Amino acid sequence: MEKRHRVFIAINLPGDIKKELVKYCEKWSRPQSGRGSSMTESSGPELPAKWTAKDNLHITLEFLGDLTDVEIGDACKVVKEIAERHNSFSISLNKILYGPPLRLGSGQAQKTPKFVWVEGEKSDELANLKNDLEESLLEKVKFRPDEKGFVTHITLARISEWEFRKFEPDERPEINENIDLVFTAESVEVMESELKRGGPVYTILESHNLGE
Numbered sequence: 435m436e437k438r439h440r441v442f443i444a445i446n447l448p449g450d451i452k453k454e455l456v457k458y459c460e461k462w463s464r465p466q467s468g469r470g471s472s473m474t475e476s477s478g479p480e481l482p483a484k485w486t487a488k489d490n491l492h493i494t495l496e497f498l499g500d501l502t503d504v505e506i507g508d509a510c511k512v513v514k515e516i517a518e519r520h521n522s523f524s525i526s527l528n529k530i531l532y533g534p535p536l537r538l539g540s541g542q543a544q545k546t547p548k549f550v551w552v553e554g555e556k557s558d559e560l561a562n563l564k565n566d567l568e569e570s571l572l573e574k575v576k577f578r579p580d581e582k583g584f585v586t587h588i589t590l591a592r593i594s595e596w597e598f599r600k601f602e603p604d605e606r607p608e609i610n611e612n613i614d615l616v617f618t619a620e621s622v623e624v625m626e627s628e629l630k631r632g633g634p635v636y637t638i639l640e641s642h643n644l645g646e
Contacts, residue, residue: 482597523559554586
């Protein structure tokens with residue numbers, strides 16, 4: 435059987451942005467200690483979550499799933515062509531909160547959040563890049579596009595839903611913080627995800643620069 439690789443298309447983050455986001459990970463990855471602490475503004479229990487390693491922080495544009503070597507080659511060609519058609523652009527990160535957005539259904543209780551993530555402002559440049567990638571990749575690679583609607587986000591942590599449900603509603607750590615981080619997206623990466631004992635390891639298979 436031909437080996438397959440778990441592949442996604444992403445925008446990676448500059449080192450200084452990763453460093454700043456890690457500070458927020460550290461803020462909620464241990465029990466909250468009260469207003470006297472320089473790292474937190476509230477008291478409460480530790481959030482039950484697995485935190486993303488600094489080097490793994492990124493914005494996913496498309497998840498392609500398990501691909502053969504031939505399909506990866508086709509995907510890389512598409513990404514190169516699309517990157518050449520789009521210029522570099524700024525991305526503004528403005529909020530850290532639970533995700534996806536929690537909604538109250540008719541007669542239903544509020545759902546348990548799955549992630550802690552960073553949200554960015556809506557960007558026409560990013561939306562156009564993603565749409566162009568999706569349309570062109572679908573011509574070469576079989577994958578299922580995300581139909582939930584794209585939200586610019588970076589996953590900081592995956593929440594243990596079972597552990598989170600043990601909290602009383604008023605005991606749940608509050609995560610809703612405004613931030614102000616801006617960086618320039620200069621390239622698009624084809625990446626492989628390998629699940630190791632210590633967690634996923636991401637490898638850049640190809641990186642293609644956006645235009646100036």
